[in-house]
Amino acid sequence: MILEIEKIKNVWHDLKDILSVPHTDKQYKKIVKVLDELIDEVGNDEKHQLAPLLETVGNLIEEYENDHYIQPNAEPIEILKYLMQEKNLTQKDLAILGSQGVVSEILNGKRELNVRQIKALADKFKISPSAFI
Incomplete structure (x- = not known):
């Protein structure tokens, strides 16, 4: 030791x-x-x-x-939806995640965010990637 x-x-x-x-x-x-x-x-x-x-x-x-920081007890997708609402964004504004179908699946909980998408969202919203993990 x-x-x-x-x-x-x-x-x-x-x-x-x-x-x-x-x-x-x-x-x-x-x-x-x-x-x-x-x-x-x-x-x-x-x-x-x-x-x-x-x-x-x-x-x-x-x-x-x-x-x-005040941490909402929210799932990553709920945080994403909140940020979208605050910034007046639509699914079309999240093309960094993939096609509109992919964005829809993510927002509906049918698909999880991958590492690339997490990094892109963190960069876009200027927050820690851990918010989406």
């Missing part, structure tokens, strides 16, 4: 900013950028060697958001 701790000590300086709970907005923004990069790298591949890191970083972000 001591060997494991020594290994961790050797790399901790490089990892501490992404494996620690963010306490400031600056730290939060940095870790969200890391999450975006991990999503790009890992995609939907649950067997990717960085998939556990993606999950861990997502959990850290979620913890920060739960402490610092």
Whole structure:
């Protein structure tokens, strides 16, 4: 076990900013950028060697958001519908998700959002991808 701790000590300086709970907005923004990069790298591949890191970083972000933002107890699709209503958007305005049929299936709960769609929505609405996970 001591060997494991020594290994961790050797790399901790490089990892501490992404494996620690963010306490400031600056730290939060940095870790969200890391999450975006991990999503790009890992995609939907649950067997990717960085998939556990993606999950861990997502959990850290979620913890920060739960402490610092009012979180509606809503499913991702409900959040999307709310954002659409707030921005006066229609299904046609969500072409970033795919065809109008795909958008309809997503909004009706017949299809889940994939990683690409989650990233596109996060970019469009300028919010954390974790809102759609």
